Amino acid sequence: MxxxxxxxxxxxxxxxxxxxxxxxxxxxxxxxxxxALTHWFGTARSVAAAHQA
Numbered sequence: 001m002x003x004x005x006x007x008x009x010x011x012x013x014x015x016x017x018x019x020x021x022x023x024x025x026x027x028x029x030x031x032x033x034x035x036a037l038t039h040w041f042g043t044a045r046s047v048a049a050a051h052q053a
């Protein structure tokens with residue numbers, strides 16, 4: 001058997017939730033990391049806003 005395509009490259013980065021769900025990979029997903037983080041963890045807050053909460 002001869003391979004017709006090179007093997008897929010390894011991942012450069014991955015976002016894995018605590019329950020083991022792979023939420024984002026690079027390469028391999030259509031959205032950037034900021035979109036994935038916002039989707040799974042909500043909108044980022046500044047340090048000052050976080051201390052007020």
